[in-house]
Amino acid sequence: MTNANPADLDLAIINGRVLDGTGNPWYWANVGIRGDRIGFVGRRCDVKARRTIDADGMVVCPGFIDVHTHSDIMPLVDPRHSAKVMQGVTTDVIGQDGLSYAPLTDDTLPYFRTNLKALNGDPEGLAWDWRTVAEYLARFDRRTAVNIAMLAPHGNIRAAVIGTENRKPSQNELARMKRLTAQAMREGAFGLSTGLTYAPCSFADQDELIELCRVVGEYGGYFAPHMRNYGAEMKAAVEEVVDICTRAGLPLHLTHLHASFSSGKGKAGYYLDRIERARRGGLEVTADAYPYLAGSTFLAGLLPSWVHEGGQKNVIRRLIDPETRRKIAHEMDVSGSDGMQKLPAEWDTIVVSNVGSRKNAGLVGLSIEAISGRLGKSPFDCFADLLVEENLDVGCLAFCGHEENVRQLIRHPAYMAGSDGLLVGTRPHPRAWGTFPKYLARYVRELGILTLADCIRKMTSLPAQRLGLTDRGLIKPGMAADLVVFDPETVRDTATYENPKSYPTGIPSVVINGEVVKDDDRQTDALPGRALKKPR
Numbered sequence: 001m002t003n004a005n006p007a008d009l010d011l012a013i014i015n016g017r018v019l020d021g022t023g024n025p026w027y028w029a030n031v032g033i034r035g036d037r038i039g040f041v042g043r044r045c046d047v048k049a050r051r052t053i054d055a056d057g058m059v060v061c062p063g064f065i066d067v068h069t070h071s072d073i074m075p076l077v078d079p080r081h082s083a084k085v086m087q088g089v090t091t092d093v094i095g096q097d098g099l100s101y102a103p104l105t106d107d108t109l110p111y112f113r114t115n116l117k118a119l120n121g122d123p124e125g126l127a128w129d130w131r132t133v134a135e136y137l138a139r140f141d142r143r144t145a146v147n148i149a150m151l152a153p154h155g156n157i158r159a160a161v162i163g164t165e166n167r168k169p170s171q172n173e174l175a176r177m178k179r180l181t182a183q184a185m186r187e188g189a190f191g192l193s194t195g196l197t198y199a200p201c202s203f204a205d206q207d208e209l210i211e212l213c214r215v216v217g218e219y220g221g222y223f224a225p226h227m228r229n230y231g232a233e234m235k236a237a238v239e240e241v242v243d244i245c246t247r248a249g250l251p252l253h254l255t256h257l258h259a260s261f262s263s264g265k266g267k268a269g270y271y272l273d274r275i276e277r278a279r280r281g282g283l284e285v286t287a288d289a290y291p292y293l294a295g296s297t298f299l300a301g302l303l304p305s306w307v308h309e310g311g312q313k314n315v316i317r318r319l320i321d322p323e324t325r326r327k328i329a330h331e332m333d334v335s336g337s338d339g340m341q342k343l344p345a346e347w348d349t350i351v352v353s354n355v356g357s358r359k360n361a362g363l364v365g366l367s368i369e370a371i372s373g374r375l376g377k378s379p380f381d382c383f384a385d386l387l388v389e390e391n392l393d394v395g396c397l398a399f400c401g402h403e404e405n406v407r408q409l410i411r412h413p414a415y416m417a418g419s420d421g422l423l424v425g426t427r428p429h430p431r432a433w434g435t436f437p438k439y440l441a442r443y444v445r446e447l448g449i450l451t452l453a454d455c456i457r458k459m460t461s462l463p464a465q466r467l468g469l470t471d472r473g474l475i476k477p478g479m480a481a482d483l484v485v486f487d488p489e490t491v492r493d494t495a496t497y498e499n500p501k502s503y504p505t506g507i508p509s510v511v512i513n514g515e516v517v518k519d520d521d522r523q524t525d526a527l528p529g530r531a532l533k534k535p536r
Helices: 109-114 133-138 154-162 171-186 206-218 234-248 270-278 312-320 322-335 367-374 379-387 402-408 433-444 452-459 461-467
Strands: 009-018 027-034 037-042 051-054 059-062 064-066 091-096 147-150 192-194 220-224 251-254 285-289 294-296 349-357 394-399 415-417 482-486 509-512 514-520
Touching: 009 037, 009 059, 009 482, 009 509, 027 514, 059 452, 064 452, 064 461, 091 461, 091 509, 109 154, 133 367, 154 192, 154 206, 154 294, 171 206, 171 415, 192 206, 206 234, 206 461, 220 234, 234 251, 234 270, 270 285, 270 402, 285 402, 285 461, 312 322, 312 367, 312 379, 322 379, 349 379, 367 379, 415 433, 415 461, 452 461
Parallel strands: 009 051, 064 091, 091 147, 192 220, 220 251, 251 285, 285 415
Antiparallel strands: 009 027, 027 037, 059 482, 294 394, 349 394, 482 509, 509 514
């Protein structure tokens, strides 16, 4: 483990048990940093550096890579990004579920600002002066605490060409979409995401996605779909995305792959078998998961996708129109809308996490069923009226998971950690603040579902491999100096559904690009984050 002369280091982390990200057992070593790179890893006792952190028997590992996040906007106005820094996340992957903020046009900017407000906020003071992926990524580079990597969002590409219309693109329109996809990949995107239960992504057919994925494959990227269904028709949804990637010739990454809802109970084994069959057939398949039983999204996302055609004003008009409202209610309560995974809504499992105005602030933390009891209206009417009153600016939690499925899925070698964390709202999902320490505390130390070495692999080298990052995710000389020091006996998440914005314990130090961003359990003011781009 010895290498270059350890003298004249900028930073040294000494006396630590190194888990290098490979999944191998820990070993005693000192880690030295020069500039933004790891310059030395070894057991020499004479390590000299301008600054020394004594890990004192704790674990030293690569920085955690959150492979599925919704940090698309808030780090631009709160660059310290404490929710992630405090839990050891050194890289966030944005542009998920086909919905983000680049590429944009002057026409699509208002649509995405409005429609994603409940998901990502719309903070005051943000200039909104970018349009391309390159310009957007530049807003993060050396201006935020953590590194940012991006997927090209299918919804933005589609909207830039055909708006929010529910139809197939013409050949000329498809060619323009392919050119925009290629531009996004050239400008640094690592792959293509889509959200096939969210408009306008949901209006795309399989042929459109195959054509765009072929472009992504030419640039060495991967496809990360939020599938068309995670409930009653999940098996068919998996087959669709497997077929898309097989025909397009690029890797498949199954985002937030939980077998949830009533239809998913006991089905984890089926989906793991399907992943294995695809991999044996030559398709590179990976997946991510968060260790919680509730999901989270914007409340309007539960509506049937056809309701979203034409944007916010048309959604509200349809919710107000009595005849259309009855049609929506029947689809959600009886037949099952695509927004509800083709299952009738279980209103007691859907909890309001944030609202845009003070008028309905008292409803935050209540289920739609509980609101129904309080207001004396049907659950659907409460749901629809709340969306209208708040101009769709409502977030929600959906308690639909199964613990036995989570435990079985996360063991798979191709599974990695991804928080899917939302940062806005009064009572957002705790996963944005607690995913990584919860893996370490509950699924390693308490339950023994994962070994510590393999859990670290799932947070570091495995997501780096998925992204194609060749200089992160491992501890060895020459790699980027993204590092975490934690105590495996005390690390713990403290974020809960009742108090989600609570930082973990047992993670005293975090280093990003060679700069200490968490020091003796306190965040510094350093902003060393880089905009990471896929190598050409």
